Amino acid sequence: MKIMCLNGWGGKLHEAMLPYLAAITPDILCLQEVIHSPSSGKDWLTYRDGDHILPQRANLFRDVTTALPNHxxxxxxxxxxVLWDGEMPIPSQWGLATFVHRSFPIIGQVQGFVHKDYSPVGFGEHPRSRNAHGVRVWDYEADRALSVTHMHGLRDLAGKMDTPERAEQAHRLRDLSSQLAEPGDLKVICGDFNVEPNSETLSILADAGMVELVTTYGFSRTRNSHYKKPGRFADYMLIDNQDAVRSFDVIYETEVSDHCPIILDV
Structure with a gap:
C-alpha cells in the first residue's frame, strides 16, 4: 500500500501536480492546504492577507478528485x-482532503480540530483553526487494518518554535489517531506539522510509540526550490511499526508544490 502526504500549496503548481498524482496514484493521499469554492466557476482566485498575496486554485478539491477518479x-x-475574483469577494473553504483508492474498504473515520474550532465567517486571526482527518482501511494483501491520520499544523508568524498551542495540537492529533485505530492496526500519522525535527510535537508522538521516518531515513529537508525562507523541514510521516516499511522517500526531483511529496510503501 502506497501512502502519500503533500501540502498542495493552494494548487499554485496544479499543472504539474495533477498529472503527477494521476501517474503515481497513491492508495491513500493526505493533502493539506486545499481550497473548495463551490459557488465559483473560476479556475483561479486570490488570497490576500496583508502583504501575503497568493494565487489559489479555486476548486483544488474538485481538480484532484477528477485526477483520481478511482478514489x-x-x-x-x-x-x-474570502478569496478574491478581482475586487469581488468569493466565499471559499480551506482545509484538508483525503483520497482513498476504492479497492481499500474504509472501515472507520475520525475528524476533529487540533486548534480552535471551525471558523465559519473568515479565516480568522493567526494562529488559525487547524483540523485533522483520519481513515481506517482494510488491507487485504497484508490481512490487517491500517489507520492514517493527518493534519496541517499551526503556522505561527514568529516561526517554528515550540509553543503551548503546538504541544496541545500534538496531543489532540495523537488522541484522534488513537481514537481511530484498533489494537493490532498498523498506525500512520503524517502532515505538514510546521515544526523542526527537534520539536516537542515529534517528541509527544514518539512517546506514543510513533517512529518519525523523514530524519530516520536521513532526509535533509522536505521543502524545495520554491520555498525561499530559512528552515527546510515542515512535513513528516510517522509509523508505529518500522518493520512494516517497504520503502520511504521524500521526492525532490518533481516539484508540484513548495513542499516535497513524501511517500511511504507498507
Missing part, C-alpha cells in the same frame, strides 16, 4: 473565508 474523496474544512 473516494473527503474534504474537511477548517474555515470559510
Amino acid at each position: 473516494v474523496a473527503f474534504f474537511c474544512p477548517a474555515a470559510q473565508g
Whole structure:
C-alpha cells in the first residue's frame, strides 16, 4: 500500500501536480492546504492577507478528485473565508482532503480540530483553526487494518518554535489517531506539522510509540526550490511499526508544490 502526504500549496503548481498524482496514484493521499469554492466557476482566485498575496486554485478539491477518479474523496474544512475574483469577494473553504483508492474498504473515520474550532465567517486571526482527518482501511494483501491520520499544523508568524498551542495540537492529533485505530492496526500519522525535527510535537508522538521516518531515513529537508525562507523541514510521516516499511522517500526531483511529496510503501 502506497501512502502519500503533500501540502498542495493552494494548487499554485496544479499543472504539474495533477498529472503527477494521476501517474503515481497513491492508495491513500493526505493533502493539506486545499481550497473548495463551490459557488465559483473560476479556475483561479486570490488570497490576500496583508502583504501575503497568493494565487489559489479555486476548486483544488474538485481538480484532484477528477485526477483520481478511482478514489473516494473527503474534504474537511477548517474555515470559510474570502478569496478574491478581482475586487469581488468569493466565499471559499480551506482545509484538508483525503483520497482513498476504492479497492481499500474504509472501515472507520475520525475528524476533529487540533486548534480552535471551525471558523465559519473568515479565516480568522493567526494562529488559525487547524483540523485533522483520519481513515481506517482494510488491507487485504497484508490481512490487517491500517489507520492514517493527518493534519496541517499551526503556522505561527514568529516561526517554528515550540509553543503551548503546538504541544496541545500534538496531543489532540495523537488522541484522534488513537481514537481511530484498533489494537493490532498498523498506525500512520503524517502532515505538514510546521515544526523542526527537534520539536516537542515529534517528541509527544514518539512517546506514543510513533517512529518519525523523514530524519530516520536521513532526509535533509522536505521543502524545495520554491520555498525561499530559512528552515527546510515542515512535513513528516510517522509509523508505529518500522518493520512494516517497504520503502520511504521524500521526492525532490518533481516539484508540484513548495513542499516535497513524501511517500511511504507498507
